[in-house]
Amino acid sequence: MNKDTIFQNIRNQGGRLTRLRKEIVQILVEEDCLLSSAKLLSRLNKLNLTPNRSTIFRELLFLTSKQIILKNNISGVDYYEIPCEQHHHHHLVCLKCHAISKIEIEDQLAAQEKKITKQNKFRIINHSLEFYGYCRKCQI
Amino acid sequence: MNKDTIFQNIRNQGGRLTRLRKEIVQILVEEDCLLSSAKLLSRLNKLNLTPNRSTIFRELLFLTSKQIILKNNISGVDYYEIPCEQHHHHHLVCLKCHAISKIEIEDQLAAQEKKITKQNKFRIINHSLEFYGYCRKCQI
DNA sequence: GTCTGTGCAAACTGTTTGCATTCCC
DNA sequence: GGGAATGCAAACAGTTTGCACAGAC
Numbered sequence: 001m002n003k004d005t006i007f008q009n010i011r012n013q014g015g016r017l018t019r020l021r022k023e024i025v026q027i028l029v030e031e032d033c034l035l036s037s038a039k040l041l042s043r044l045n046k047l048n049l050t051p052n053r054s055t056i057f058r059e060l061l062f063l064t065s066k067q068i069i070l071k072n073n074i075s076g077v078d079y080y081e082i083p084c085e086q087h088h089h090h091h092l093v094c095l096k097c098h099a100i101s102k103i104e105i106e107d108q109l110a111a112q113e114k115k116i117t118k119q120n121k122f123r124i125i126n127h128s129l130e131f132y133g134y135c136r137k138c139q140i
Numbered sequence: 141m142n143k144d145t146i147f148q149n150i151r152n153q154g155g156r157l158t159r160l161r162k163e164i165v166q167i168l169v170e171e172d173c174l175l176s177s178a179k180l181l182s183r184l185n186k187l188n189l190t191p192n193r194s195t196i197f198r199e200l201l202f203l204t205s206k207q208i209i210l211k212n213n214i215s216g217v218d219y220y221e222i223p224c225e226q227h228h229h230h231h232l233v234c235l236k237c238h239a240i241s242k243i244e245i246e247d248q249l250a251a252q253e254k255k256i257t258k259q260n261k262f263r264i265i266n267h268s269l270e271f272y273g274y275c276r277k278c279q280i
Numbered sequence: 281g282t283c284t285g286t287g288c289a290a291a292c293t294g295t296t297t298g299c300a301t302t303c304c305c
Numbered sequence: 306g307g308g309a310a311t312g313c314a315a316a317c318a319g320t321t322t323g324c325a326c327a328g329a330c
Contacts, residue, residue, distance in 0.1 A: 016284060016329050037319080052287045057320060059285085073215045076294085077319065092262050103260065105252055109269075112245055116271060120243065122232050124273035129249075131256060133264035156304050156309060177294080192312045197295060199310085216319085217294065 034079035096138035174219035236278035
């Protein structure tokens with residue numbers, strides 16, 4: 001999803017296009033992976049935008065509620081990303097430096113979900129799969 | 141792993157067997173699924189044990205460090221369970237009532253891990269897979 | 281002008297830490 | 306008796322909320 005489509009989407013849903021909101025979308029589009037509120041804030045600071053943290057949280061809540069971004073809590077902190085409609089992906093999480101990277105693997109999880117739903121009477125909405133370990137830099 | 145083996149294991153590693161510690165192990169063995177510190181505390185209360193919360197956290201840290209239990213953070217809160225050596229399992233997490241249940245599915249994740257490690261120079265230690273949705277009771 | 285978005289301060293949840301006391305072995 | 310375990314209070318991180326003001330449309 002490119003940023004202008006997203007802006008249109010926001011307008012269509014009655015949202016306003018403030019500088020902050022546009023920059024946040026821009027940053028998330030460019031990042032193309034999970035980003036924490038703290039990292040997002042420091043990115044904004046570099047653009048001379050110094051919003052209050054509560055504003056960031058509210059903005060991320062807004063974008064999540066409009067289904068523009070997805071929230072994923074990893075080890076206690078919330079991360080956000082723009083979903084990629086074609087390829088559902090997973091993440092590699094470094095236990096030392098906490099870096100997160102995307103990974104695309106073939107899995108039959110979508111197929112499994114149907115089976116699980118049937119067998120367990122549990123209606124699955126989504127899933128999250130993270131691999132924890134040590135990234136290249138942190139292995140030594 | 142049964143509780144007496146665990147007690148022996150604790151003794152062997154220099155840990156003491158206090159009433160609290162024994163009850164916590166007992167509760168986790170019986171639960172046989174993820175339990176939060178808060179739920180654990182309320183189970184203990186029913187047994188007329190009213191430890192301080194910090195004691196609970198320290199106890200769970202102790203058991204984790206001794207590899208007797210595993211910690212899994214889901215949506216911002218830590219859950220603990222006694223690992224099951226034969227079958228690695230995953231979890232169904234209800235988005236409404238937050239109930240967590242075990243699920244065993246055939247996956248090739250162990251095989252995938254080797255491939256990922258090779259391709260990404262990322263040494264995987266473990267993974268976590270959770271399915272989010274609505275449990276039987278919460279589906280209306 | 282209206283209603284959404286924002287800043288500020290304060291509350292909140294889950295977890296961690298320092299220090300003095302208790303009690304297991 | 307010595308060291309591990311515990312209670313208590315206080316700190317901490319990440320997130321949420323109430324209220325007043327600012328700014329997009």
